Amino acid sequence: GWTTSSIIDDTVAAVRAQVGDGRAICGLSGGVDSAVAAALVQRAIGDRLTCVFVDHGLLRSGEREQVERDFVAATGARLHTEHVADRFLDALAGVTDPEAKRKTIGREFIRVFETATAAVAQDEHVGFLVQGTLYPDVVESGGGSGAATIKSHHNVGGLPDDIEFALVEPLRALFKDEVRRVGRELGLPEAIVGRQPFPGPGLGIRIIGEVTRDRLETLRAADAIAREELTAAGLDDSIWQCPVVLLADVRSVGVQGDGRTYGHPVVLRPVSSEDAMTADWTRLPYEVLERISTRITNEVAEVNRVVLDVTSKPPGTIEWE
Numbered sequence: 001g002w003t004t005s006s007i008i009d010d011t012v013a014a015v016r017a018q019v020g021d022g023r024a025i026c027g028l029s030g031g032v033d034s035a036v037a038a039a040l041v042q043r044a045i046g047d048r049l050t051c052v053f054v055d056h057g058l059l060r061s062g063e064r065e066q067v068e069r070d071f072v073a074a075t076g077a078r079l080h081t082e083h084v085a086d087r088f089l090d091a092l093a094g095v096t097d098p099e100a101k102r103k104t105i106g107r108e109f110i111r112v113f114e115t116a117t118a119a120v121a122q123d124e125h126v127g128f129l130v131q132g133t134l135y136p137d138v139v140e141s142g143g144g145s146g147a148a149t150i151k152s153h154h155n156v157g158g159l160p161d162d163i164e165f166a167l168v169e170p171l172r173a174l175f176k177d178e179v180r181r182v183g184r185e186l187g188l189p190e191a192i193v194g195r196q197p198f199p200g201p202g203l204g205i206r207i208i209g210e211v212t213r214d215r216l217e218t219l220r221a222a223d224a225i226a227r228e229e230l231t232a233a234g235l236d237d238s239i240w241q242c243p244v245v246l247l248a249d250v251r252s253v254g255v256q257g258d259g260r261t262y263g264h265p266v267v268l269r270p271v272s273s274e275d276a277m278t279a280d281w282t283r284l285p286y287e288v289l290e291r292i293s294t295r296i297t298n299e300v301a302e303v304n305r306v307v308l309d310v311t312s313k314p315p316g317t318i319e320w321e
């Protein structure tokens with residue numbers, strides 16, 4: 001059969017044959033696909049690969065370190081980071097409509113990625129762009145179903161328009177579980193390899209209302225607690241993903257100690273799914289819900305209420321925006 005190590009050997013050989021003694025660039029998102037694609041190409045061509053990471057400030061707690069520290073330590077890859085959280089916050093000021101947010105984040109992302117890529121490509125003559133396209137993506141985009149777009153999707157590594165690259169797609173023949181196995185065999189951090197789906201626009205579409213620095217901090221703290229408790233309860237494999245959503249424009253009255261609070265709710269959105277096209281809300285154990293709720297309301301000052309989303313997809317989408 002096709003073992004993981006033979007997949008790695010064959011892919012590395014194919015990348016070497018394609019790239020020759022050329023140079024390549026790869027955008028990292030913090031997710032598994034781009035990380036495994038980059039690690040394979042790194043193994044094939046070493047320092048002739050430059051990875052580009054756009055730190056837009058919309059990632060979850062710990063994810064920047066997973067890329068900048070742990071991914072680099074595991075692969076030895078050359079990494080160029082663009083620290084552009086302020087730029088994204090400026091662009092998002094006053095933006096509350098979900099599609100406008102997605103378009104703003106997507107547009108800024110492409111601009112920053114293009115600038116970073118042009119800077120690297122200028123000194124080095126980079127001819128190849130690595131993308132983490134999986135087999136199901138290949139099939140889907142070839143299918144031409146003509147289905148209406150429900151939300152504009154944005155993925156890291158969108159192809160810059162005015163720079164000419166040949167595409168390197170080392171995951172084109174693989175399914176997600178194979179990508180994870182390859183990543184583990186290549187020694188990538190489990191936090192990256194096992195990461196559940198996370199949207200390209202990141203926490204920006206999990207704050208209902210305007211995205212601000214303070215709101216991001218609040219959501220990041222609540223999300224980290226939910227993830228910690230789900231992992232501690234051994235539930236990572238039984239849920240597809242669990243967005244935590246901050247209702248930033250909603251306030252409700254609470255009481256803590258002797259004091260009245262007037263804080264924000266967060267929504268837990270645990271879902272079970274095969275492919276994210278349809279989903280069911282996950283019946284999490286009450287004890288786990290209780291721990292998440294108690295910890296978030298104790299540890300995150302701005303949040304005084306935790307609510308549970310019990311809507312399937314359809315009619316609800318998984319994300320709130």
Ligand code: XMP
Pocket residue numbers: 151152153154155197198199200201241276277313316317318319320321
């Ligand atoms: P929805 O909300 O449409 O989400 O039910 C379906 C799946 O897609 C993820 N998602 C995204 N992934 N870029 C991505 O890479 C995006 O813009 C995006 N929007 C949603 C979502 O987390 C879920 O897994």
